[in-house]
Amino acid sequence: MDGQHQKHKNKYSIIVPTYNERLNIGLIVYLIFKHLRDADFEIIVVDDGSPDGTQDIVKQLQQVYGEDRILLRARPRKLGLGTAYIHGMKHASGNFVVIMDADLSHHPKYLPSFIRKQSETGADIVTGTRYVKGGGVHGWNLMRKLTSRGANVLAQTLLWPGVSDLTGSFRLYRKSVLEDIISCCVSKGYVFQMEMIVRASRKGYHIEEVPITFVDRVFGSSKLGGSEIVEYLKGLAYLLVTT
Numbered sequence: 001m002d003g004q005h006q007k008h009k010n011k012y013s014i015i016v017p018t019y020n021e022r023l024n025i026g027l028i029v030y031l032i033f034k035h036l037r038d039a040d041f042e043i044i045v046v047d048d049g050s051p052d053g054t055q056d057i058v059k060q061l062q063q064v065y066g067e068d069r070i071l072l073r074a075r076p077r078k079l080g081l082g083t084a085y086i087h088g089m090k091h092a093s094g095n096f097v098v099i100m101d102a103d104l105s106h107h108p109k110y111l112p113s114f115i116r117k118q119s120e121t122g123a124d125i126v127t128g129t130r131y132v133k134g135g136g137v138h139g140w141n142l143m144r145k146l147t148s149r150g151a152n153v154l155a156q157t158l159l160w161p162g163v164s165d166l167t168g169s170f171r172l173y174r175k176s177v178l179e180d181i182i183s184c185c186v187s188k189g190y191v192f193q194m195e196m197i198v199r200a201s202r203k204g205y206h207i208e209e210v211p212i213t214f215v216d217r218v219f220g221s222s223k224l225g226g227s228e229i230v231e232y233l234k235g236l237a238y239l240l241v242t243t
Contacts, residue, residue: 010039010040010094010095010096010115010119011040011041011042011093011094011095011096012036012039012040012041012042012094012096012097012098012111012115012172013041013042013044013088013089013092013093013094013096013097013098013175014032014041014042014043014044014097014098014099014111015044015046015084015085015089015092015097015098015099015100016028016043016044016045016046016100016101016102017046017047017048017081017084017085017088017101017102018045018046018047018048018050018054018058018102019047019048019049019050019054019078020050020051020052020054021050021052021054021102021103022050022052022053022054022056022057024102024104025045025054025057025058025061025102026057026060026061027104028100028102028104028108029043029061029065029070031107031108031109032108032111033065034108035108035109035111035112036108036111036112039111039112040094041069041094042068042069042070042071042092042093042094043069043070043071044071044073044088044091044092045058045070045071045072045073045102046073046074046075046084046085046087046088047072047073047074047075048074048075048076048077048078048079048084049074049075049077049078055072055074058070058072059072071091073087073088073090073091075087080188081169081188081192082182082185082188082192085097085099085178085182086182089175089178089179089182092175094175095174095175096118096173096174096175097172097173097174097175097178098111098114098171098172098173099169099170099171099173100169100170101169101170104215105214105215106128106169106170106212106214107212107213107215110128110170110210110212113210114128114172114210115172117208117210118172118208121206121208122206123206123207123208124173124174124177124200124205124206124207125171125172125173125174125177125197125200125205125206125207125208126171126172126207126208126209126210127163127165127168127170127171127172127197127207127208127209127210128165128168128170128171128209128210128211128212128214129163129164129165129168129209129210129211130165130168130211130212130213130214131164131165163197163207163209164209165209166193166194166197166198167193167194168193168212168214169193170212170214171193171197177200177205180203181196181199181203181205182196184199185199186238187235191234191235191238195235198243199243202243
């Protein structure tokens with residue numbers, strides 16, 4: 001009963017960084033509202049000066065759902081993922097923060113299981129994982145799957161973080177925990193999510209996992225290339241030395 005009461009007292013600030021997501025943002029917002037009917041939440045869109053009109057769509061969504069439920073917190077240009085979360089957290093009124101991508105690779109249907117897992121276990125962080133029973137990847141070719149799986153196995157072997165999916169970016173954090181670990185992180189891009197979860201593990205925070213199926217972006221182009229893989233390997237070496 002206490003857990004149920006606590007669940008209704010919690011508020012979830014969902015931070016969605018965007019860049020050229022005009023085709024996706026309306027659908028992701030609709031799906032969040034559809035799947036979180038019983039939760040107190042707000043959506044904070046941190047847009048990095050998208051030239052495709054993403055912000056115009058968000059303003060239209062505010063007319064439908066209310067400016068108290070959808071907050072547009074724009075920045076003038078692309079300034080990186082880590083700073084987007086920090087920027088979003090400054091405006092977050094919830095005691096929990098969800099971070100998720102806007103490109104529909106993270107389906108909002110999993111949000112209730114994230115919230116339920118946190119409520120049942122008292123976890124500081126709940127992370128979505130592709131690499132346990134019930135999880136998976138849809139829409140990737142074999143090379144992309146091998147690259148991601150190899151990256152995770154390599155990091156598991158070297159860093160021992162106690163988490164099966166290090167590079168995923170669909171997570172629920174206790175806000176105070178996110179503020180603590182993000183202040184320690186120096187990585188950019190693809191490595192950033194890995195550094196966050198490794199530092200959280202090293203600090204002894206309670207981390208739980210929920211299986212998810214990651215779907216390759218529906219509209220637009222994927223942003224992972226050779227340079228990101230090089231950055232990943234450099235970041236892995238950095239974490240090996242510093243954590």
